[in-house]
Amino acid sequence: MTTILNDTPYAIGIDLGGTKTESLLLAPDGTVLLRQRRPTPRDGGYDAVLTVVVEMIGAAAAHLPPAATYTVGTGIPGSIDAVTGLVRNANSTCLIGRSLQADLEQLLGHPAAVRNDADCFTLAECRAGAGQGYGLVFGVIMGTGCGGGICIDGVVREGPHRIAGEWGHFPVDRDGAECYCGKRGCVETLISGSGVEGAFYREYGQRLTMDQIVAQARAGEQRCRQVFERFLDDFGRCLGGLISILDPDAVVLGGGLSNIDELYTVGIERVRHYAFHDRLRTPILQNRLGDSAGVFGAAWIGQVVVSS
Numbered sequence: 001m002t003t004i005l006n007d008t009p010y011a012i013g014i015d016l017g018g019t020k021t022e023s024l025l026l027a028p029d030g031t032v033l034l035r036q037r038r039p040t041p042r043d044g045g046y047d048a049v050l051t052v053v054v055e056m057i058g059a060a061a062a063h064l065p066p067a068a069t070y071t072v073g074t075g076i077p078g079s080i081d082a083v084t085g086l087v088r089n090a091n092s093t094c095l096i097g098r099s100l101q102a103d104l105e106q107l108l109g110h111p112a113a114v115r116n117d118a119d120c121f122t123l124a125e126c127r128a129g130a131g132q133g134y135g136l137v138f139g140v141i142m143g144t145g146c147g148g149g150i151c152i153d154g155v156v157r158e159g160p161h162r163i164a165g166e167w168g169h170f171p172v173d174r175d176g177a178e179c180y181c182g183k184r185g186c187v188e189t190l191i192s193g194s195g196v197e198g199a200f201y202r203e204y205g206q207r208l209t210m211d212q213i214v215a216q217a218r219a220g221e222q223r224c225r226q227v228f229e230r231f232l233d234d235f236g237r238c239l240g241g242l243i244s245i246l247d248p249d250a251v252v253l254g255g256g257l258s259n260i261d262e263l264y265t266v267g268i269e270r271v272r273h274y275a276f277h278d279r280l281r282t283p284i285l286q287n288r289l290g291d292s293a294g295v296f297g298a299a300w301i302g303q304v305v306v307s308s
């Protein structure tokens with residue numbers, strides 16, 4: 001059962017990323033009282049990550065007025081299994097199979113919601129960013145990996161398996177590259193940074209970063225142009241298919257790849273080509289909150305407490 005707490009004044013948010021972890025303390029009126037950033041430990045595994053998160057929540061809580069009540073929300077690059085409560089499909093692999101929410105709650109002695117970072121991103125963009133004013137918003141994160149979230153009238157849709165919006169692991173190419181999830185040709189293998197870099201390496205035996213591929217494609221380098229044009233076409237095919245299923249009021253793009261200008265020109269043309277409507281009008285928008293969406297979304301998602 002999901003209970004929305006309207007009378008909880010302060011909110012602590014944690015955005016646990018692969019390279020950095022960010023914390024935020026919001027006052028009842030939305031004022032930012034504290035915002036901190038620390039590197040996510042690379043060594044030390046799960047325990048080291050857990051320690052950093054607990055310390056950052058403690059540092060934020062130390063700024064609360066005496067006896068103030070507060071919520072805690074944490075966004076992670078993975079999802080929580082609705083049945084077992086364990087983390088699954090996380091880019092930060094040390095989290096996989098761990099009971100992060102239960103461990104946090106035990107160490108903090110306080111309820112702590114843990115949710116997918118794409119859900120946090122989508123909620124934040126709906127409340128304060130590019131998704132404001134739209135009913136059903138599909139939020140896309142295209143970075144190293146590819147994720148998504150669905151927000152309906154300002155509420156995150158999780159679904160009975162808590163996988164709503166997980167289009168990154170929708171297998172679209174039976175002959176495609178192997179994905180870490182165990183399947184082939186997932187959306188993530190086609191339109192994420194790691195997916196495009198992997199495709200370039202398989203075809204040309206050379207390791208280029210996504211930034212290099214984009215820059216060289218713009219400069220006219222033939223191999224990069226071919227891979228980049230296919231990326232834009234795959235973006236259109238994947239997102240066009242998704243729009244045909246969900247018909248959202250808007251799509252908001254986030255993650256490092258959302259800064260690629262061509263997504264909003266050629267990319268949108270390809271979406272229109274593949275979607276099942278010949279006059280598609282769905283706004284496909286660049287995010288407005290940038291890096292801040294994750295930690296604000298985590299703080300706001302913590303205000304929704306799930307109890308079973």
Ligand SMILES: [Zn+2]
Pocket residue numbers: 168169170179180181182183186188
């Ligand atoms: Zn996959």
